[in-house]
Amino acid sequence: MNDSPDPTPRPSIPPDTVVGHVHLKVSDLERAVRFYTEALGFEVTQRFGDSAAFLGAGGYHHHVGLNTWESRGGAPPPRGSTGLYHVAFRYAGRRELADALRRLLRLGIGLEGASDHGVSEALYLRDPDGNGIELYRDRLRSEWPRDEAGQLHMYTRALDVEALLAAE
Numbered sequence: 001m002n003d004s005p006d007p008t009p010r011p012s013i014p015p016d017t018v019v020g021h022v023h024l025k026v027s028d029l030e031r032a033v034r035f036y037t038e039a040l041g042f043e044v045t046q047r048f049g050d051s052a053a054f055l056g057a058g059g060y061h062h063h064v065g066l067n068t069w070e071s072r073g074g075a076p077p078p079r080g081s082t083g084l085y086h087v088a089f090r091y092a093g094r095r096e097l098a099d100a101l102r103r104l105l106r107l108g109i110g111l112e113g114a115s116d117h118g119v120s121e122a123l124y125l126r127d128p129d130g131n132g133i134e135l136y137r138d139r140l141r142s143e144w145p146r147d148e149a150g151q152l153h154m155y156t157r158a159l160d161v162e163a164l165l166a167a168e
Contacts, residue, residue, distance in 0.1 A: 022087045023065035026129045027074045029053060032066045035128050039109050040089070040135075041100070063089070076130030086124070086132030097121060097137040098167040114159035118145040119152070121159055 026032040033053050036042045042055035045062050051069060054062035064087075077083050091097045101123055104111070112132075113124040122136035147153045 021063050021065060022084075023067065024084075024087075024127075024129070024131055025071035025074070026066050026068060026127075027071055027076075028128070029066060029068050029072075031128050036064055036066065039104060039107055040133075041103065084131060086134050088122075088134035088136055091135065091137045094121070094137055094164065094167045097123070097135060098164050100135050101161070101164060114161050114164075116155075116157045116159045118155050118157075121164065123159075 024032075029050060029052070033044060033055070036055050037044060042057055042064055044053055045056045045060075046054045048067075051072075052065065052067040055064045055066070056062045091100060104123075104125065109125060111123055111125050113122075115122050115124070118139075120136045120138045122134050125133050125135075127133055145153045145155065
């Protein structure tokens with residue numbers, strides 16, 4: 001019996017893998033913390049003075065890390081440069097996504113877009129540092145659009161925001 005690890009690489013990432021957290025460089029920590037707590041509803045779970053904060057939901061240690069270690073007072077990357085396109089936060093259901101939209105509207109935070117992708121409904125916005133954010137909810141897998149061959153067929157259509165706001 002061989003107790004050494006199997007040296008053969010796995011062909012794919014395990015299906016139960018999740019994105020654990022995102023850590024963002026910000027120019028003004030207090031401004032970023034206000035946005036992520038007041039606009040998005042995260043809670044501060046830990047701070048490192050005036051240089052970093054960790055925020056989570058539901059008692060989790062952190063979903064978002066914010067720091068000014070290399071970026072205090074800095075400008076966002078210019079359009080046309082490489083980097084993070086957006087970070088996406090998945091909500092449990094349509095009602096929760098509607099609540100998030102109501103909070104954004106109440107705070108006067110505008111959307112850059114709102115899309116129905118067939119598999120999900122998504123809201124797009126930017127944080128104060130220009131980082132792209134997607135707030136979305138997945139549809140049930142049984143509702144995902146498929147082509148004649150049974151292959152996934154995602155699309156981008158305008159989201160009916162009024163219908164989302166009416167969700168209870």
